[in-house]
Amino acid sequence: MQQTLSASKPGNVSGERQAFYKTIDAESMAPLWEVLGDLVPREPRTPCVPCHWPWDAARARLMQAGQLITAAEAERRVLVLENPGLRGASSITHSLYAGLQLLLPGEIAPVHRHTATAVRLIMEGEGAYTSVDGERTPMHVGDFVITPSWTFHDHGNPGKEAVIWFDGLDVPIIKLFDAAFSEHQPASPLPARAEDDSLARYAGNLLPVDYRAGLANPVFRYPYAQTRSTLVRLQASGPLHSAHGIRMRFAHPGTGGWPTPTIGAFMQLLPKGFEGTACRSTDATVYCVVEGRGHSDIGGTRINWGPRDVFMVPSWVDARHTAGEDAVLFSMSDRPAQLALGIWREALQP
Ligand code: GTQ
Numbered sequence: 001m002q003q004t005l006s007a008s009k010p011g012n013v014s015g016e017r018q019a020f021y022k023t024i025d026a027e028s029m030a031p032l033w034e035v036l037g038d039l040v041p042r043e044p045r046t047p048c049v050p051c052h053w054p055w056d057a058a059r060a061r062l063m064q065a066g067q068l069i070t071a072a073e074a075e076r077r078v079l080v081l082e083n084p085g086l087r088g089a090s091s092i093t094h095s096l097y098a099g100l101q102l103l104l105p106g107e108i109a110p111v112h113r114h115t116a117t118a119v120r121l122i123m124e125g126e127g128a129y130t131s132v133d134g135e136r137t138p139m140h141v142g143d144f145v146i147t148p149s150w151t152f153h154d155h156g157n158p159g160k161e162a163v164i165w166f167d168g169l170d171v172p173i174i175k176l177f178d179a180a181f182s183e184h185q186p187a188s189p190l191p192a193r194a195e196d197d198s199l200a201r202y203a204g205n206l207l208p209v210d211y212r213a214g215l216a217n218p219v220f221r222y223p224y225a226q227t228r229s230t231l232v233r234l235q236a237s238g239p240l241h242s243a244h245g246i247r248m249r250f251a252h253p254g255t256g257g258w259p260t261p262t263i264g265a266f267m268q269l270l271p272k273g274f275e276g277t278a279c280r281s282t283d284a285t286v287y288c289v290v291e292g293r294g295h296s297d298i299g300g301t302r303i304n305w306g307p308r309d310v311f312m313v314p315s316w317v318d319a320r321h322t323a324g325e326d327a328v329l330f331s332m333s334d335r336p337a338q339l340a341l342g343i344w345r346e347a348l349q350p
Pocket of ligand 1: 076078098099101114118153167169
């Protein structure tokens with residue numbers, strides 16, 4: 001069914017109007033009434049489709065990439081996860097980029113900074129670190145890591161295992177604003193800071209006495225051991241949300257707000273046997289399975305997922321999650337940006 005506010009129907013344009021359109025086309029003008037229905041539809045319409053990257057296949061391709069190019073040569077050795085409805089746009093949702101990054105033992109992904117914000121979820125392998133403005137933190141499987149806008153960051157793997165993580169960036173949002181800058185190599189050496197200093201200073205239910213919270217999140221690693229134990233304790237005490245199970249969002253410790261201004265991140269536990277009700281929201285959401293197996297019905301598409309799979313739910317499409325065993329799902333979306341603009345909506349089906 002065509003939902004349109006447009007006054008005239010396509011294909012029903014009189015010769016006189018056609019001639020007029022042609023005339024004004026040459027003057028960089030166009031008739032709104034021909035496109036109004038697309039510009040302001042009754043409900044969100046998206047070119048994005050539900051999609052799924054099973055882990056074994058994605059991992060195998062990443063390891064092939066590891067044979068083809070070094071991290072140093074690539075700068076970042078990443079396979080971009082592109083929504084099939086947005087091929088060529090380096091986007092997994094209309095507003096967000098996603099990729100899987102591989103760092104082999106001994107490799108370093110060199111320092112740089114950019115206006116885009118990054119969030120990461122460690123998928124496989126121990127022994128790598130990331131650093132933000134000179135402070136290193138180890139990356140453990142399941143950790144949620146952020147790289148705030150315009151902070152210098154590099155990644156290294158002095159360990160013995162291949163390390164793979166999920167990257168989410170707000171690149172499409174930055175591109176929308178034509179506000180993309182990047183830099184290599186800081187002009188002066190970065191301050192030497194103790195490993196995990198920010199975790200101790202800002203993430204222990206204490207804050208420095210003179211700290212004033214701002215947009216910049218001082219914490220850049222949220223350890224999975226802590227996240228998981230929180231979810232397990234909440235599972236024991238209940239209640240369960242009918243659609244989301246136990247779903248928590250990561251927080252900026254200084255404000256209680258979102259961990260980054262544009263990208264929100266969540267961790268949720270779906271107990272074995274959970275059969276969620278359907279829910280749709282305007283923030284298209286990318287999921288990474290941390291633990292467990294289950295399936296999600298997304299519109300008319302069923303996705304059967306297992307550990308470390310990535311899948312995606314488009315904006316305003318009903319999603320229903322079912323867990324065959326206790327499952328933990330990480331997810332990210334542009335919800336903070338939509339909330340800041342006052343446009344975020346969610347609809348729960350009974
Ligand atoms: O780790 O800095 O997937 O700059 C894409 C761009 C990762 C990164 C990506 C990046 C990075």
